[in-house]
Amino acid sequence: MVVCSSCGATNRDGARFCDSCAAPLTDVRPRREARKTVTVFFCDVSGSTALGERIDPESLRAVMARYFEEAKTILERHGGTVEKFIGDAVMAVFGVPAVHEDDALRALRAAEELRDGIGPLNDELERSYGTRLELRIGVNTGEVVTGTEERIATGDAVNVAARLEQAAPPGEVLIGDDTLRLVRDAVEVEPAEPVKAKGKAEPVTAYRLVAVRSATRPRRAGTPMVGRDRQRKLLEDAFANVVGERSCQLFTVLGTAGVGKSRLVAEFLRSLEEATVARGRCLSYGEGVGYWPVTEVVKQLLRDGGGATASLGTILGDASAAGSPDEIAWAVRKLLEAHAAERPLVVVFDDIHWGEPAFLDLIEHVADLSRDAPILLLCLARPELLERRAAWGGGKLNATNVLLEPLAVEESRELIEALVEAETIDAGLRARILESAAGNPLFVEEMVAMVAEDDRSDITVPPTIQALLAARLDQLDTAERGVLERGSIEGQVFHRGAVVALAPEETAVDGRLVSLVRKDLVRPERPVVADDEAFRFRHLLIRDTAYDGLPKAVRAELHERFAAWLVAHADDLVESDELVGYHLEQAYRYRVELGPPDADAQRLGERAAEHLLVSAERARARGDSDAAVSLLSTAVELLPADSPERRAAQVELAVVLTWCGDLAGAEAAREEARAAARAAADDRVLARLLLADLEAQVMHAPDLTMRGGLATSEQALAELERVGDEEGISWALLLRGNFEAWLGRNAEADRLWLRALERAEQASPRRANEVRMWMLWALWWGPIHVDECIRRCEELKRHSTSKELEAHAMVMGGNLKAASGALDEGRAEAAAGREVIRELGDMLRWAGTAMVVGELELNAGAYGRAYELFSEGREGLATTATGYLSTMVAFQALAALELGRLDEALELADEAERLAQRDDIDPHARGRIVRARVLARRGDLAAADVVIREAAEIVEETDWGALHLDLAWARADIERAAGRREGERQALERAVEVAEARGNRVAAERARRQAAELPDPTLDG
Ligand SMILES: Nc1ncnc2c1ncn2[C@@H]1O[C@H](COP(=O)(O)OP(=O)(O)OP(=O)(O)O)[C@@H](O)[C@H]1O
């Protein structure tokens, strides 16, 4: 005999499904440890000690035995596993060995029945012993570990259930928050005093159970219907056929839990006019067994008139009227036919996957034998039905099975929009719900409700859905489940090869996978790894549920093994280091959660960090700073406090954070690294820190001087040469080059950058690209002829391996092309380049490039547009205090001047010089140029001459092409304001010369035109 673990009924040997509740009988007992969410039930007799004083021990024993017997019977009938009797307490667990989607409700129904059912026993005790028993019950739901040798369930949820029971007043049931969440609409509760529990800071929220309202958890009502027009049409056609042909049709709607079977049929029935409708429903346990759904239908029809035969008496509960299954089926058919003779009849049987064999036989009997009567037998079932009755509906001409697929993306979106109150859930979260629910309207509803109730910013599996899916997975046999769990380690998409590697003991992986596909838990997917097969979990939630069932120790081991598999099989994947690092990190974290890490676990963390660092380097190379920050931070976390790798990673993190605008974070990382490096006398990291400091100071320290920066980078360079840090050397050379350039010495800068490039080429492709990027900037501001610059930009674009570098080549190249005369083309290219930088999320650099496109517009005479761009750029640099910001403001001043807003131009020029570091030539020169022009226009020519001379002194020391041109323009402007025509002509001629030498055809052309427009000097009075 086989005892059903789900309902406790006994079945014949060899049976695969329970005859009474249809649960699978084979292989469900977990032979291994698992994590699962269960509902724990505690019950105790209050005042039993006092009772002991009043009645004889023998009688007491008898009384207690009656109580235990009663409790055990009730708990097992509802599917609980009774664990133990401690003193007078009873503990039961719902969800062991197999989880049911309604475990919480089952526990509460048991609680209610026991609470109320103790009445008759008490009356008897009152009569015999003059005493009564009073029960206290606590029910709580939570994650536990099961399948261990010693105990049926271990976890905090068990302790809390016990505490709730102890705190319950006699005769009451107290339930926990998580239980209520699962049964909310099915029960009536009142808030109770929070319960203090040992080892918990916060008291536990508790509710007093008043009554259980419904045998099943009602679904949320009132969501608007979306889609399903085609399926409704199918139902309508089937019904029209039934009526037209006066025949019986068996129509079965199949679909996974929550996909909308019941709703579809409800909508169909609502629109039905000329028909009698009778409904029956199979329940997952309890009074759902036997002919219950048929009984419901029969009762409804009898109420509408028509006589019951003796055989019907059996299912109507008349014990005297015995009938065999055949007789009952015959009688039911006759009853249905009699009703159909008057009016078309629709009989709906919902949830028939829980139906008993005899009941299912009865439906087929009616479908096969009914003649000349318009009957639509409309059955609803989850696909599990076919696991028990593969041939359901098959081989009959009058039977149709329809599989209800998930909602289309558009329909799901429509449903979300209808459920979400405007604005309460942001677009990102909606998108996540859309993706996780994968077209299941129930999942959509529950997730929207969860997010709305808890005001969350993230989604997890709602507990109701968790219960539903866990119950589904608990029906799988151990081997299938094992395959699914191994797949869940990789993620929503997993490879067959990985499963084989993670489950070496499993010899039939392919068969299991086919079976899982057939059960619609996974679907074939295009593999990412060559020569392998891939599968995708039907829902991310299924993958999460499978994963959550694994003990952490097992997860740790599987993640580690999966990482090894990845290295062996997927090393050529682009992101393989990130993936390997991620899985090693998971392995490490679970080990840490389970206890202080040993040397082995430490090593795991270090290996994870190694891979994450490689991957961070790659993220930086492609300009993805956010990813780089997260990878570097994780690596820092994983590395031991005193390791050199950790210090080095912190320096890198500081630099990336600086470029992300997180000043405080960057500083904290630098300081921590500095302290550690000092303690370890780590010269390499100390030297690198000098460079990291400089990177921050350039943008944030107004008192940094370019000369100071030059000296510091030289010092760092010497140190790094000494310790032989190639990558560090190229970094130092790069910064030296930058300071030289900012001092106005581009030729020297170029020499240093070329050296930096040489050293970086081997050591770090990312660093090499960064050097190239600064060289690109210098093409814009420097002395090289525009045509040559454009050629270099084009070449870089052709050979670049970095999106960010390519984008910069587009911005600089676009500016230069516009200057050379191809205005529209250049403008478009520069804008496209900036867009890429923005998409990469590199916002400081994006803001910085505003000066390049703004200057393009200045050159093109589009001053309003230029002004806007500079203002935007300035806003984008708001987190910085100096450096690029001062240059941006100086440009803004120039644009304001060209727009004729003299006051503003002067203010901005002052501000630029105030923000600028002392020897940063560009803002100082441009600030003076603007000031001189304003002074001249206001008629203060003497002052203008002084200031423009100062500007010239700065500019003439440099090889900055752009500044030379600005200076020439300024001189012409001042001469014009002074009314000195000849001076203006000479200045314009000088501007033509400068512009042509640079290859700026647009500027040259404009200067020439202005010169030509001057009145003929021979007519000059
Ligand atoms: N097409 C739809 N448009 C809007 N809401 C829907 C749609 N289909 C289903 N729903 C809603 O989704 C929830 C789940 O639907 P329903 O109860 O019909 O699923 P089911 O397939 O019968 O699931 P189960 O197998 O658990 O009985 C219900 O609240 C229902 O109102």
Ligand SMILES: [Mg+2]
């Ligand atoms: Mg349903």
